[in-house]
Amino acid sequence: MYVLCESVILNINSLANLYFFNFIFVNEYKEGKGIKLFEPIKIGNVELKNRVIMAPIENGMAEVGTGEVTDRIIAFFEERAQHNIAMIMPGSIGVSPEGRGLPTQLSLFDEKQVAGHKRLVDAVHSKGSLVAAQLYHAGRQASEAITGLDPLAPSAIPCGILQNHPKEITHEQMDRIKEQFRQAARWSIEAGYDIVEVHFAHGYLLHSFMSTHTNHRTDEYGGSFENRIKYPMDVLKTVIDEVNGEVPVQIRVSVDEYVEDGMKFEEVKKVCHLAKEMGVASISLSAGCYDAVEYAIQPMFIPQGFIIPFAKELKAEIDIPVIVAARLNDAHLIENVVENDEADIVAIGRGLIADPLLIDKIKVHDYDNICYCIACNQGCIDRVLGGMPAHCMVNPVAGEELTCKLKGKSGKKVAIIGADPAGMEAAITAAKRGMKVTVYEKDELGGKFKALSTPPEKDTFMMFDRYLVSQMKKYNIEVINKEVKADDEFDADTIILATGSKQIVPPIQGIDQEFVLQAEDILENQKKLKGNIVVIGGGLVGTETCKYLGNQGAHVTLVEMKDNIADGIGATFIGHMFAKLAEYHVDIKTNETVKQIKNHEVVLSNTTIPCDYVIIAAGYKARNELAEELSKKYDVRVVGDVFHLEEF
Structure with a gap:
C-alpha cells in the first residue's frame, strides 16, 4: 500500500486555501555558464566543494523549550546535504537561555547539548556537506513569553513585532554573554562544526548594539560608531581567540536595517573591514531587522537578489569571500552572481526547502524541473514564528522527511x-x-x-x-x-x-442584483471596475481584492463584521498589506454588519454607503x-x- 502521508495533504490543503499572496514578478535572467558556481573555494583553511551553502533559515524543528537536536531536524538537513550543497547552516544557535528567539530553536548553552549537535554534524558530514554553527543572542528580539526570562538589549526599547519588555543590559550581563559566546564556540568545535559564524545581523543583540535605532546608551557602549561597535567586536575577538585557528570564523551582517534611524551600508562596510583585520575569514550578507522584517525574510513583494549590489561593492573592497543571500530564486541568477564576480558564494534558504535538488538540477541544466520557492512565507517562517516546524507550500514533504517517503512501485x-x-x-x-x-x-x-x-x-x-x-x-x-x-x-x-471550494454567498437581502459580484470572478477574469466599490469581507481574499481594485483607481470601502481585518496574514507581509491599503485610500469599516444591499447602496449597522459595485469576499466552503x-x-x-x- 502507498501512503500519502498526512503532512503532504495538510500542506496541499493549506496551499489550496492560501490563494492570496503578494509579490513582484520574477526577472528573466539570462542563462549563465554556471561553471564557476561549481568550483571549490576556501574560507580560511576550510575548502568548500562549490559556491553554494544553505542559509541559516529557522526551521522550528529543535526540541520545544530545550533547543535539543531532534531526529526530525537531522533528517531535514540530511536530505539537503546529499544534493550538492557545500555547507549547511542549520539555523541560529542560541548561546544563552534568555537569548533564544523561538521555542523550537537550536541551543548550545549547556554541555549536555553538545552530543546532539555532534549527531547532527556527523549526519550531515556523512551526506557530503560541511556544517557551520551560527551563534547568536536574540537580544530585544527575544520574548519573555518564550524564555520565561527578561530579554536583554543595549537599551530598553521594545521590539516592534513582539511588543516585549527588554531590560537594558548591564556590564556584568555583557561579560556573562560574551563568555557564553566563547563557550558555545568551543562546544561547536567539539561537536565537529567546520566553521563558526557570529550573528551580527537582523537586529539581534550584537547588531542592536551597533545601530542607533536600538542603542540609546550614554555609557562607553553608546553614541559614536566606535562606541557602538565596541561590544560586538569584543565578543567577536573573544570567539576568534577561543577557536585559535582551529576553524574559520565568519560574521553575518545586515547591509541595511531599512529603518529610518538604523544602520546603513557605509557603517556596515567599516564593520566588515574591522572584522577582517581581526581575523574573520568571510562575510555573509543579509538585510533588515524585526522592525523591517520583510527585508530579513523577504516575501513576494521584495525584488529577487536585492542584496547583490551591496555584495558586489563590498567584494571590490575586501579580499575575503563574500556570501550573498536573499531571494536568490532563479537558476540563472544564482549562476550569474558567482560567474560575474558579484559575490563569491550564494546562500540559499527557502529555495532549498522548496526543492532540495535545486543545485543538482542547476548543475545538469535541468532548469525546467526546478520547483521554485514562491516566497509566500506561509509554510516556512510564519509557522516557525508560531512555534511550529517549517513546512512548504510547494513541497509537501519538507519538514516531514522522516515520515513522508515514496514507497515501492504500484500498479494501481x-x-x-x-x-x-x-x-x-x-x-x-x-x-x-x-x-x-x-x-x-x-x-x-x-x-x-x-x-x-x-x-x-x-x-x-x-x-x-x-x-x-x-x-x-x-x-x-x-x-x-x-x-x-x-x-x-x-x-x-x-x-x-x-x-x-467555492465562494460563500451570505444570506443578505439584495445580494442577487447584477452590480453585486463575487471576488473570485473579478480576479479570475481580471475585470476592470471603476467608481465606488464596497468589498464585503476583510480576510485574505477581501484585502487582496481591495488592492487589485485600488490599483485600478477605484474608491474602495472594505466592510468586515469582526474588529480586525487580514486575519491569517503573516508577520513578513501584514505591514505591507496595510501600507498598500493606505496607499490606495481604502476606507476600512470593522465591527459592521451588512443589513441589506439596496439599489447601489449598502446598508450597514451604523451607516449607508452609496456604491457602483458590491464585491462579496465572505470566505469559501468545500x-x-x-x-x-x-x-x-x-x-x-x-x-x-x-x-x-x-x-x-
Whole structure:
C-alpha cells in the first residue's frame, strides 16, 4: 500500500486555501555558464566543494523549550546535504537561555547539548556537506513569553513585532554573554562544526548594539560608531581567540536595517573591514531587522537578489569571500552572481526547502524541473514564528522527511477529479509510483492560480503553476476535459476528489442584483471596475481584492463584521498589506454588519454607503458534493479544501 502521508495533504490543503499572496514578478535572467558556481573555494583553511551553502533559515524543528537536536531536524538537513550543497547552516544557535528567539530553536548553552549537535554534524558530514554553527543572542528580539526570562538589549526599547519588555543590559550581563559566546564556540568545535559564524545581523543583540535605532546608551557602549561597535567586536575577538585557528570564523551582517534611524551600508562596510583585520575569514550578507522584517525574510513583494549590489561593492573592497543571500530564486541568477564576480558564494534558504535538488538540477541544466520557492512565507517562517516546524507550500514533504517517503512501485489505477494544485500534486505523486493516473478537469489546469496571481505583486505565483503543469507533462498524465457526474463510471481502484471550494454567498437581502459580484470572478477574469466599490469581507481574499481594485483607481470601502481585518496574514507581509491599503485610500469599516444591499447602496449597522459595485469576499466552503455518491461505489479520498486522505 502507498501512503500519502498526512503532512503532504495538510500542506496541499493549506496551499489550496492560501490563494492570496503578494509579490513582484520574477526577472528573466539570462542563462549563465554556471561553471564557476561549481568550483571549490576556501574560507580560511576550510575548502568548500562549490559556491553554494544553505542559509541559516529557522526551521522550528529543535526540541520545544530545550533547543535539543531532534531526529526530525537531522533528517531535514540530511536530505539537503546529499544534493550538492557545500555547507549547511542549520539555523541560529542560541548561546544563552534568555537569548533564544523561538521555542523550537537550536541551543548550545549547556554541555549536555553538545552530543546532539555532534549527531547532527556527523549526519550531515556523512551526506557530503560541511556544517557551520551560527551563534547568536536574540537580544530585544527575544520574548519573555518564550524564555520565561527578561530579554536583554543595549537599551530598553521594545521590539516592534513582539511588543516585549527588554531590560537594558548591564556590564556584568555583557561579560556573562560574551563568555557564553566563547563557550558555545568551543562546544561547536567539539561537536565537529567546520566553521563558526557570529550573528551580527537582523537586529539581534550584537547588531542592536551597533545601530542607533536600538542603542540609546550614554555609557562607553553608546553614541559614536566606535562606541557602538565596541561590544560586538569584543565578543567577536573573544570567539576568534577561543577557536585559535582551529576553524574559520565568519560574521553575518545586515547591509541595511531599512529603518529610518538604523544602520546603513557605509557603517556596515567599516564593520566588515574591522572584522577582517581581526581575523574573520568571510562575510555573509543579509538585510533588515524585526522592525523591517520583510527585508530579513523577504516575501513576494521584495525584488529577487536585492542584496547583490551591496555584495558586489563590498567584494571590490575586501579580499575575503563574500556570501550573498536573499531571494536568490532563479537558476540563472544564482549562476550569474558567482560567474560575474558579484559575490563569491550564494546562500540559499527557502529555495532549498522548496526543492532540495535545486543545485543538482542547476548543475545538469535541468532548469525546467526546478520547483521554485514562491516566497509566500506561509509554510516556512510564519509557522516557525508560531512555534511550529517549517513546512512548504510547494513541497509537501519538507519538514516531514522522516515520515513522508515514496514507497515501492504500484500498479494501481487512480482517477483524480479536479486539477487544482492539490489535484495536480496528487496526480504527480501517484505517477511517480508508477500508477496509471487519469485526471478529469472541466476547465483548464491550475484551479484558482489565475485568480490568485491577479492582484498587484503576485505574478510569480504562476511559477508554481508552471512547475505543476510541466510535471504533469513530464509524467505523461492523461487529462480528460469533462465535468464529472455522480453516476459516471471509472476504471479505477481509487478516486481522489480534488474539486476545491467555492465562494460563500451570505444570506443578505439584495445580494442577487447584477452590480453585486463575487471576488473570485473579478480576479479570475481580471475585470476592470471603476467608481465606488464596497468589498464585503476583510480576510485574505477581501484585502487582496481591495488592492487589485485600488490599483485600478477605484474608491474602495472594505466592510468586515469582526474588529480586525487580514486575519491569517503573516508577520513578513501584514505591514505591507496595510501600507498598500493606505496607499490606495481604502476606507476600512470593522465591527459592521451588512443589513441589506439596496439599489447601489449598502446598508450597514451604523451607516449607508452609496456604491457602483458590491464585491462579496465572505470566505469559501468545500465543493464536495460528489464525495458521498462516489463513495458508494469506489474507494474515494479527498484532498485540498475537502481534506481527508489516509492511504490507497
